[in-house]
Amino acid sequence: xxxxxxxxxxxxxxxxxxxxxxxxxxxxxxxxxxxxxxxxxxxxxxxxxxxxxxxxxxxxxxxxxxxxxxxxxxxxxxxxxxxxxxxxxxxxxxxxxxxxxxxxxxxxxxxxx
Amino acid sequence: xxxxxxxxxxxxxxxxxxxxxxxxxxxxxxxxxxxxxxxxxxxxxxxxxxxxxxxxxxxxxxxxxxxxxxxxxxxxxxxxxxxxxxxxxxxxxxxxxxxxxxxxxxxxxxxxxxxxxxx
Numbered sequence: 608x609x610x611x612x613x614x615x616x617x618x619x620x621x622x623x624x625x626x627x628x629x630x631x632x633x634x635x636x637x638x639x640x641x642x643x644x645x646x647x648x649x650x651x652x653x654x655x656x657x658x659x660x661x662x663x664x665x666x667x668x669x670x671x672x673x674x675x676x677x678x679x680x681x682x683x684x685x686x687x688x689x690x691x692x693x694x695x696x697x698x699x700x701x702x703x704x705x706x707x708x709x710x711x712x713x714x715x716x717x718x719x720x
Numbered sequence: 721x722x723x724x725x726x727x728x729x730x731x732x733x734x735x736x737x738x739x740x741x742x743x744x745x746x747x748x749x750x751x752x753x754x755x756x757x758x759x760x761x762x763x764x765x766x767x768x769x770x771x772x773x774x775x776x777x778x779x780x781x782x783x784x785x786x787x788x789x790x791x792x793x794x795x796x797x798x799x800x801x802x803x804x805x806x807x808x809x810x811x812x813x814x815x816x817x818x819x820x821x822x823x824x825x826x827x828x829x830x831x832x833x834x835x836x837x838x839x
Contacts, residue, residue: 615761615762641827641828643830648811648833648835649832649833650724650726650813650815650830650831650832650833651764651813651815651830652830653827653829656827696763696764707754707766707769708754708766708815708828709766710756710763710764710765710766711763712763713762713763
């Protein structure tokens with residue numbers, strides 16, 4: 608289940624289960640959204656992206672859902688593995704501007720064997 | 721995918737000294753690079769946008785005289801933390817976009833980060 612830590616909420620799942628990580632974005636003008644994975648001491652790693660003209664996009668074991676009505680993004684990870692343990696951030700940007708990425712608060716995913 | 725390299729990956733410096741962090745796009749040109757700061761267990765906070773050949777654009781609350789940014793070429797941006805103090809200790813991360821992918825592309829590639837510790 609979910610719990611709120613010092614700053615980052617943590618989602619704990621069993622290996623093999625599906626994970627759903629949620630994110631609320633702030634700017635209704637944002638038209639491009641990205642999910643990043645960050646391991647300890649490293650920079651963010653691109654996972655999957657979605658543009659505002661779509662509501663769902665699938666990758667390998669990952670799916671991103673976009674609900675523009677409530678400004679909500681989710682990342683679904685199928686058959687979660689120990690290597691998926693990391694902090695996950697959503698980021699938003701407006702491609703008509705100078706493309707700066709604004710990051711959400713992040714969620715720590717802990718996968719237990 | 722495009723590669724962004726940061727150097728150094730970690731640095732320890734004495735309070736009052738200045739530290740320079742480099743961000744290089746290794747196999748592509750980036751007219752725009754971004755600098756982020758991340759405290760433990762927190763998200764990435766955008767500090768400034770670095771523009772090649774012009775002045776950087778700083779986010780609200782970021783001291784431009786404290787965090788000097790220079791983007792002298794299409795593949796290199798530097799962040800200098802001047803007169804560093806312990807509260808400047810943080811993880812600094814840069815990112816860049818591959819301009820070859822055309823207008824409207826917004827995927828950003830990130831460096832591996834620099835951990836700065838000021839003692």
